Amino acid sequence: DAGVIQSPRHEVTEMGQEVTLRCKPISGHNSLFWYRQTMMRGLELLIYFNNNVPIDDSGMPEDRFSAKMPNASFSTLKIQPSEPRDSAVYFCASSFLGSGSIGYNEQFFGPGTRLTVL
Amino acid sequence: SQELEQSPQSLIVQEGKNLTINCTSSKTLYGLYWYKQKYGEGLIFLMMLQKGGEEKSHEKITAKLDEKKQQSSLHITASQPSHAGIYLCGAVFTMDSNYQLIWGAGTKLIIKP
Numbered sequence: 001d002a003g004v005i006q007s008p009r010h011e012v013t014e015m016g017q018e019v020t021l022r023c024k025p026i027s028g029h030n031s032l033f034w035y036r037q038t039m040m041r042g043l044e045l046l047i048y049f050n051n052n053v054p055i056d057d058s059g060m061p062e063d064r065f066s067a068k069m070p071n072a073s074f075s076t077l078k079i080q081p082s083e084p085r086d087s088a089v090y091f092c093a094s095s096f097l098g099s100g101s102i103g104y105n106e107q108f109f110g111p112g113t114r115l116t117v118l
Numbered sequence: 119s120q121e122l123e124q125s126p127q128s129l130i131v132q133e134g135k136n137l138t139i140n141c142t143s144s145k146t147l148y149g150l151y152w153y154k155q156k157y158g159e160g161l162i163f164l165m166m167l168q169k170g171g172e173e174k175s176h177e178k179i180t181a182k183l184d185e186k187k188q189q190s191s192l193h194i195t196a197s198q199p200s201h202a203g204i205y206l207c208g209a210v211f212t213m214d215s216n217y218q219l220i221w222g223a224g225t226k227l228i229i230k231p
Contacts, residue, residue, distance in 0.1 A: 042221060042222070042223045042224060045219055091161070093161075106166065108163070109160030109162070110160050111160050
């Protein structure tokens with residue numbers, strides 16, 4: 001298995017532009033997590049999906065952030081409009097979880113997308 | 119997060135020496151993860167602990183969860199350069215019928231040859 005795939009690996013954009021990050025989870029996994037990592041705030045859970053349904057989006061910082069999972073093999077995290085403070089590494093992780101649990105099993109992380117907003 | 123404290127923030131250890139990283143919660147944990155991250159890469163799963171008093175080992179890394187399920191320690195024996203990286207603990211809490219996952223700030227481990 002190729003593992004969790006994220007694209008792009010690096011993104012540099014200007015303030016105000018729309019940014020779309022993509023994730024392909026491991027085949028057979030039913031849960032997907034989006035994280036943001038910065039030096040100041042560490043690793044933060046933004047949102048997670050179970051069976052393509054958003055379960056908890058309380059970590060999404062603002063309405064500028066949105067995430068979708070149209071099918072079991074693809075998810076996007078969109079920032080519109082982007083701001084310099086959104087600069088961070090964004091990770092996607094997938095897992096196979098029993099119903100109603102979070103983090104009960106091992107999460108497999110993608111390599112991350114390093115986003116720089118100028 | 120004040121609910122989860124990870125220490126130390128950074129650690130420089132002579133190759134071959136032992137070391138311990140701690141993760142302490144102000145509340146009882148449902149479970150706790152240990153992950154390792156190399157710079158510029160994603161996180162790699164090490165271990166998950168769920169039962170009070172549980173201890174797991176993988177090669178030279180041992181993790182324990184105390185009986186009260188509020189503190190976990192990660193111990194590396196005879197450290198090697200390959201152990202260098204950032205170690206993160208992730209704590210799972212239960213809130214009503216939901217679960218909450220919070221990550222520690224990480225411990226940066228440097229191994230001196």
